[in-house]
Amino acid sequence: MLVVGVDLGGIEVKAGLVDSEKGIVKKYISKTEVSQGKEKVVKNICKAIEEVSKGYSFEAIGIGSPGSIDRDSGIIRFSPNFPEWNDFDLGKKISEVFNKKVYIENDANAFTLGEWYFDKAKGCQNFITLTLGTGVGSGVVSNGTFITGATGIGPELGHFPIVPDGRKCGCENNGCVESHCSSKSVANIAKEMICKYPESDILKLAGDIESIESLHVFKAAEKGDFLAKDIIERTTEVLARAIGGFIHVFNPELIVIGGGMSKAGDALFVPLRNKVLKYVMPSFRNTYKIEQSTLVENAGILGAASAAFFGMKGE
Numbered sequence: 001m002l003v004v005g006v007d008l009g010g011i012e013v014k015a016g017l018v019d020s021e022k023g024i025v026k027k028y029i030s031k032t033e034v035s036q037g038k039e040k041v042v043k044n045i046c047k048a049i050e051e052v053s054k055g056y057s058f059e060a061i062g063i064g065s066p067g068s069i070d071r072d073s074g075i076i077r078f079s080p081n082f083p084e085w086n087d088f089d090l091g092k093k094i095s096e097v098f099n100k101k102v103y104i105e106n107d108a109n110a111f112t113l114g115e116w117y118f119d120k121a122k123g124c125q126n127f128i129t130l131t132l133g134t135g136v137g138s139g140v141v142s143n144g145t146f147i148t149g150a151t152g153i154g155p156e157l158g159h160f161p162i163v164p165d166g167r168k169c170g171c172e173n174n175g176c177v178e179s180h181c182s183s184k185s186v187a188n189i190a191k192e193m194i195c196k197y198p199e200s201d202i203l204k205l206a207g208d209i210e211s212i213e214s215l216h217v218f219k220a221a222e223k224g225d226f227l228a229k230d231i232i233e234r235t236t237e238v239l240a241r242a243i244g245g246f247i248h249v250f251n252p253e254l255i256v257i258g259g260g261m262s263k264a265g266d267a268l269f270v271p272l273r274n275k276v277l278k279y280v281m282p283s284f285r286n287t288y289k290i291e292q293s294t295l296v297e298n299a300g301i302l303g304a305a306s307a308a309f310f311g312m313k314g315e
Contacts, residue, residue, distance in 0.1 A: 002058040003308040004049050007107075007300025008065045010034055010081035013041075015048035016298070017056055018305035023118060024298055028052040038084050046097050060101045061094060062308030064110035064300055071152045074104045103311035109148065110303030111258060111295075112139025116146075117306040120256050120291045128252045129293075130157065130243075131259035135170070136178040142250055146310065158182070162242045181239045183214035183261035189231055190217050201225040218264035236271045243272075244279025247288055258293030265292065 002025070007014040010032060017026040028051040033040050049061060067079025074091015076082070091102040105113070112129040115121040121129070125144040131137035136158030140147040148154055158178040159171050166175025167185065179185055190202050190212050201220035206212040220228035243255060261268065273290050295302055 001309070002056060003305050004053055004058050004061045005301040005303070005305030005308065006045060006048065006061065006063045007304055008032070008045065008063055009300070010066075013044050013048045014301055015045075015052040016301035016305065017052045017058065018302065020117075020309055024301060025056075026052050027301065034082060038082070038088060041082070042090070042093050045094060049094070049098065058100070060103060060308040060312055061098065062110070062304040062306065062311070063090065063094070063102065063104045064107040064304035064307060065090070065104060066107050068153045069104050069106045071103075071105060071148065074102055076104065077153075101308075101311070103308045105304070105307035106137075106153070107300065107303065108137025109139050109146075110307045111137065111293075111299055112141065112303075113146070113306035113310050114295055114299055114303030115139075115256050115258075115293060116141060117309060118302050119293060119295050121254055124254050126250065126252045127254040127256060128157070128246055128250060129256045129258065132181060132183055132257060132261035133259035134182060134184045136176075136182050137259070140250060140252075142252075157242070157246060160242060160245070162238055162245075177239065177242045181235055181242070183259065186214040186217055186231060186235055186261065187212050189234075190214075190227070193227060193231070197227040200227045202228055214261045215264060218261075218267045222267060232267070232271065236268065236275055240272055240275030241279050243276050243290070247276070247280050247284055251284070252288055255288060255290045256293050257290065258295060258299055262292050263296075 001020040005016045005018045013030050013032050015028045016024045019025050028048050030048050066081050068077040076085045076088045076090050079085050091104050095102045115129055121127045127141050129139040138155055138157035140155050159176045161175045162177050163175035167179040169176035169179035191209050194203055201223050202216050205216040217228045217231050221232050
């Protein structure tokens with residue numbers, strides 16, 4: 001079965017023709033052009049779908065978008081990347097052009113479905129996903145049920161307050177997992193502290209303060225840099241506490257971590273796995289695994305396509 005998956009970002013529209021068994025058959029990438037208005041963005045989405053599906057027959061369209069999504073109606077209630085899109089009926093507009101069913105899903109939930117259909121969580125009935133990017137996205141499957149909550153906008157594990165009186169979060173709360181463990185927060189912490197440690201390898205790798213990214217911190221830590229090692233120590237400590245709590249709540253067999261910061265590999269996962277052991281009860285030890293997603297750059301497309309596969313399966 002073929003569907004089109006669309007990874008809708010603030011900068012790029014990534015579309016893929018996806019086979020339910022083989023994965024991505026064909027890809028097309030274009031600019032989103034948010035500043036040109038929502039009708040222009042819709043045209044760009046349609047153009048991407050047309051290009052990627054030329055010469056093929058497909059069953060449905062899945063779209064992964066940041067923000068709060070009304071999954072049943074295909075309406076984007078709110079999206080930080082698209083300020084004009086409050087209660088925007090994107091699903092209807094795309095469906096009218098292609099005469100296909102359109103399934104729209106929050107990008108973090110779409111990532112979860114992509115893991116379930118194509119990656120480490122394939123066949124799992126109990127697992128959690130976390131995406132460590134600009135924010136911290138999350139998804140949960142429990143006893144084979146994809147959990148989205150009463151209004152379809154859950155779960156938001158990234159906004160679990162974990163550090164008392166901690167860093168201010170974009171959600172206006174303090175001490176959320178996201179405000180301490182996202183790739184953006186790690187970079188911001190490094191930028192704030194670099195003035196005290198101007199000889200840090202973080203700055204040497206980045207070139208200048210404004211260019212610092214989380215992966216510069218991890219690379220500097222591998223060189224033995226004191227500041228980088230301290231930041232990673234604090235970050236993994238907070239993330240381990242949070243994951244320990246999630247394990248107690250959901251009793252997952254697997255926690256899959258993706259997003260840009262997951263590319264740090266063992267520099268992130270080795271200390272994280274060791275620290276989580278401190279925060280789980282003995283009865284929960286050896287009941288779970290913490291794994292790195294392998295979907296990488298294709299996560300958005302495969303997640304969006306999986307939203308379509310999941311939606312069709314439920315009808």
